[in-house]
Amino acid sequence: MARPLHDPTGEFAIVLFDPTIDNRQYDIPNKEEEGGPKEDEPEKSQEVVKIDRPVMHKSLAEILGLKKVVEERPQVPVVIDPRLAKVLRPHQVEGVKFLYRCTTGLIDPLANGCIMADEMGLGKTLQCITLMWTLLKQSPDAGKGTIQKCVIACPSSLVRNWANELVKWLGPDAITPFAIDGKATKEELTMQLKQWCSATGRANVRPVLIVSYETLRLYCDVLRDTPIGLMLCDEGHRLKNGDSQTFTALNALNVQKRVILSGTPIQNDLSEYFALLNFANPNLLGSRAEFRKKYELPILRGRDAAGTDEQRKKGDECLKELLTLVNKFIIRRTNDILSKYLPVKYEHVVFCNLAPYQKDLYNHFLQSPDIKSLLKGKGSQPLKAIGMLKKLCNHPDLLDLPNDLPGCEKYYPDDFVPKEARGRDRDIKSHYSGKMLVLDRMLASIRANTNDKIVLISNYTQTLDIFAALCRSKNYGHLRLDGTMNVNKRQKLVDKFNDPEGSEFVFLLSSKAGGCGLNLIGANRLVLFDPDWNPAADQQALARVWRDGQKKDCFVYRFISTGSIEEKIFQRQSHKQSLSSCVVDSAEDVERHFTLDSLRELFMYQANTTSDTHDTFKCKRCRKEDGKQILKAPAMLYGDTSSWNHFVNLEGEKGPLAKVQDVLLQDETKHKEVSAVFQYISH
Numbered sequence: 001m002a003r004p005l006h007d008p009t010g011e012f013a014i015v016l017f018d019p020t021i022d023n024r025q026y027d028i029p030n031k032e033e034e035g036g037p038k039e040d041e042p043e044k045s046q047e048v049v050k051i052d053r054p055v056m057h058k059s060l061a062e063i064l065g066l067k068k069v070v071e072e073r074p075q076v077p078v079v080i081d082p083r084l085a086k087v088l089r090p091h092q093v094e095g096v097k098f099l100y101r102c103t104t105g106l107i108d109p110l111a112n113g114c115i116m117a118d119e120m121g122l123g124k125t126l127q128c129i130t131l132m133w134t135l136l137k138q139s140p141d142a143g144k145g146t147i148q149k150c151v152i153a154c155p156s157s158l159v160r161n162w163a164n165e166l167v168k169w170l171g172p173d174a175i176t177p178f179a180i181d182g183k184a185t186k187e188e189l190t191m192q193l194k195q196w197c198s199a200t201g202r203a204n205v206r207p208v209l210i211v212s213y214e215t216l217r218l219y220c221d222v223l224r225d226t227p228i229g230l231m232l233c234d235e236g237h238r239l240k241n242g243d244s245q246t247f248t249a250l251n252a253l254n255v256q257k258r259v260i261l262s263g264t265p266i267q268n269d270l271s272e273y274f275a276l277l278n279f280a281n282p283n284l285l286g287s288r289a290e291f292r293k294k295y296e297l298p299i300l301r302g303r304d305a306a307g308t309d310e311q312r313k314k315g316d317e318c319l320k321e322l323l324t325l326v327n328k329f330i331i332r333r334t335n336d337i338l339s340k341y342l343p344v345k346y347e348h349v350v351f352c353n354l355a356p357y358q359k360d361l362y363n364h365f366l367q368s369p370d371i372k373s374l375l376k377g378k379g380s381q382p383l384k385a386i387g388m389l390k391k392l393c394n395h396p397d398l399l400d401l402p403n404d405l406p407g408c409e410k411y412y413p414d415d416f417v418p419k420e421a422r423g424r425d426r427d428i429k430s431h432y433s434g435k436m437l438v439l440d441r442m443l444a445s446i447r448a449n450t451n452d453k454i455v456l457i458s459n460y461t462q463t464l465d466i467f468a469a470l471c472r473s474k475n476y477g478h479l480r481l482d483g484t485m486n487v488n489k490r491q492k493l494v495d496k497f498n499d500p501e502g503s504e505f506v507f508l509l510s511s512k513a514g515g516c517g518l519n520l521i522g523a524n525r526l527v528l529f530d531p532d533w534n535p536a537a538d539q540q541a542l543a544r545v546w547r548d549g550q551k552k553d554c555f556v557y558r559f560i561s562t563g564s565i566e567e568k569i570f571q572r573q574s575h576k577q578s579l580s581s582c583v584v585d586s587a588e589d590v591e592r593h594f595t596l597d598s599l600r601e602l603f604m605y606q607a608n609t610t611s612d613t614h615d616t617f618k619c620k621r622c623r624k625e626d627g628k629q630i631l632k633a634p635a636m637l638y639g640d641t642s643s644w645n646h647f648v649n650l651e652g653e654k655g656p657l658a659k660v661q662d663v664l665l666q667d668e669t670k671h672k673e674v675s676a677v678f679q680y681i682s683h
């Protein structure tokens, strides 16, 4: 008697395959074992498939000699393991169904792959683990799995993370992954991989191989002939370059089903589309040349300003056809759908005035001969100057004074102690920086009044040094993660911080430490101390705390020095985000994107504003005379801060800022450093 592994009528049963509905099109299990890649299939003309698909498919099964498997055994439902079904959120159930249908040929019998591009925080990992576990354990053929082996390819920093996630969701006894974390020698590893390749049936005790892209590339030859049922490619946007070594190596493996995971939206770039989809579903779009002829050229011709109406029409048609095809295999949901399950997130842009000493140094630098020649188009190092101003915004101690700013000695405050004369921790003067002073007060208040934890993020490890010294001087328990740390150590640190019993309430994180997927839900507050050119980098940082598993309301603060270069960076960032088009990825891009005019703007200090950014909005909801918001926006749009709530810090504890829904910011009404706040409320 053929029985499904899990009861399809159970209270929480989620059925992925129902033989009464899906059987006609089903992709026959264990095809990978036959070693029959797509090349062996007979030529198919699109028209024939359209007219007579079921018959065509039947004969395909016959040709491959697989037909009998289907006929001899009745099919059973495929049902998500209840231990996973009970933790999946509704959107994740939808995601798993999508993954299952794509990878088993239920969407298109010619395709066995797809792209999972959900935004960070939606649980891509869990959805993919559910798919993998289902395919390993079940198929419509009772008692058999759909696949025997799975490879998870990811950046090396995530290998351990994936292994942990498997245990977290499936329990310690379900699966022993083979995670290659770089400890074995070349000989040992070759041997282990050969064993992994040859293991079948009961000997196949570690069916899941977790490996970095680099290692996979190096050992591609060892793995080449082994049938791999499923390959998950995490951070898979690196495959967007179809000519890269990684792409070529992975493509050479004998893989039946492929899923690309990517949190980065796929850009409106045809060759990127082609490369990713062509990797997930080889041959679906034809060869590169065919794709170019059929889609790319007509689309580009249609976009050409000199093109004829006919060409434009043809281009639109081709684009529509391509998108229809492509969208069948891409799933992309944004964080908005999470609102239902997550606590409220209050996100703030906190504009902080420069401290008096900081302001003196800032103006002094802007008046310096270096900057003056730069603005005449003569200087050669705008990036260096930008870097210095950014550092100065964080804290004057980040500069090497007086060497960096000759002649600045006259601004030294009375309590100034030269760096070389200082003790290790004693001389962190937070009042030398507006932002640092606000942070100092926030930490003290969190410590005194709450049991909240907080993540502090900066682009500069030097800033983290100052945070650390500040914490030491006040006896705040803190942990620090930066780029030099190995993966095991990282995970330990994260676990320690997330432990509710842990005494460390501050987590210091470098935004350059990478650490995609780093989960810091032990904290419900987060400070992004300085803005990055790249909005995606900031978004990644912000997704650390407001994500699955978070129980408390979250408070996010993006610090910006009022009137300074940081406002300009922030403004460019918002601009990019609302266009969501090309993203500035590197320092060279920054240099290339700045004309002399924009440099002049960058090196201007707006001394008499509460927020230069707000000034640029020409906001009609706030009163001209005192800046008080008198009208709420009809809807808050996350990507558009002009639609957020606007607060100015005037009239102290009776002023507008006292109404903000956060005690830490309310407290700032007693002080002058915070000049204005933008606030976004998730739901």
Ligand SMILES: [Zn+2]
Pocket: 614, 619, 620, 621, 622, 629, 646
């Ligand atoms: Zn306003």
